Amino acid sequence: MSWRKEQRRAERGYHHGNLKEALLQAALGLIAEKGAAGFTFADAARMAGVSAAAPYRHFRDRDELLSSIAQRGFEQFEARLTSAWDDGRPDTVTAFERVGKAYLAFARDEPAFYNAMFESGLPVDANPALQAASERAFNIIRAAAERLAALAPPGTPRPPAMMMALHIWSMAHGVASLFSRGDAARRKLPMSPDELLEAEVLIYLRGLGFPTDRRPQKKSAEPPPVPPEASSGSGVPPGGPWGKPK
């Protein structure tokens, strides 16, 4: 039954017209199904209804397709983090945690992108555009950390924002990689990955001396009035950041 290919071609003519995009979409689907390792250039071509050689008109090789996807992934990632951060509204801590949740949500909702970005084993510094995209995404976390660091309670040494950003990133990435994806999520947890990360971040922030019982701060002037309980020990949410056993 090789009339299928003829059929396809009859429908769309000799030239595909939008092969590059079609290949990206096909690859995305395949990676979601079988992982970046299992994804095959030939399969993507087949799925787009073209010969195995056609993709080479649009990508130097399989790796370039993969890294294109990773790049696109970082762009969407950045967009989602940006939107989650929402410039620190309604208050910095709340927004900060929303960023953490967005990280997990992305890993969950876009397994193909996440896979290509973090688990495909392709060298980040191979493609400068890829590296730049990754950099921009991280800068969201960094900017958020910067704002948070500026809020550090007086009396304690101010934590380096870069360090905070790296810490938060590692937490989110660790939770996402270990517990929030595919089969690794099979490990039975006492709480959801989201809750796990939220508690982790809250405890961490408390360790830095931040008040972690979130209450809407005045959105007009954020830095100025640091709540009085900032440097005291009373900022503990009832029941601790891990909440009550439900």
Next chain:
Amino acid sequence: MSWRKEQRRAERGYHHGNLKEALLQAALGLIAEKGAAGFTFADAARMAGVSAAAPYRHFRDRDELLSSIAQRGFEQFEARLTSAWDDGRPDTVTAFERVGKAYLAFARDEPAFYNAMFESGLPVDANPALQAASERAFNIIRAAAERLAALAPPGTPRPPAMMMALHIWSMAHGVASLFSRGDAARRKLPMSPDELLEAEVLIYLRGLGFPTDRRPQKKSAEPPPVPPEASSGSGVPPGGPWGKPK
């Protein structure tokens, strides 16, 4: 020049004698070089001086070889964590951090194992033995967290040990994955991965109310004498957990 194979065979006879082990070693080397994705069954066979079909006498397929390596990796991992934990000597917090360092050290010293264990994309629950080995390794962290939780300062709600273990694991894994390996380590950091993780854990523990200025505790009876500054805010090490900018 195909006399090489004949040569090899002349040296060792028709039967290899220890092929399984030789294949595991060869694979380990190849994975270290080119990653689990780039590693090839045929290459391992070649390296062991046997035909491409020979490995199938010892492993059902490529994946089984990979998962054997992962399993062996988890065993060594467990051994190193156990030794680092050293049953909580000289004091729980110190030992706990040593475990974190051991995690990073393993990722650094045994990239092939680490790769097979965490980055090869093979389903953890495929092989029950693999799953068990992974479980045992995690249990070290869990046991350590248990001991640490028991030390929680009075007056604050006691954190669930399981949660702590998962948090620590995710931190260590996040730092290792993002910053402590191969090319991803290319990202220029303000501090070493070890320091990064140490600071992260210290801040986290402080967030839980633990005293984090380590001083040798009496090794005889550990739980009893919680230092007085446990629940106050004065447990901040000079300069904070991130130390002084050197």
Next chain:
DNA sequence: AGCTCATGTGAACGACTTTTACATGAGCCG
């Protein structure tokens, strides 16, 4: 109408995975 160049095709090469039928020889049994 005709040219040109981007885009797609088919065939071919070498490498890899896996299966199959056959070869070898180590260890046991009489």
Next chain:
DNA sequence: CGGCTCATGTAAAAGTCGTTCACATGAGCT
């Protein structure tokens, strides 16, 4: 010691991929 057997190895073959090359097609410009 002679012979049997079975674990272990080999060669060959089929099927898949990645990748390249010479060639085909037709969209868009002149």
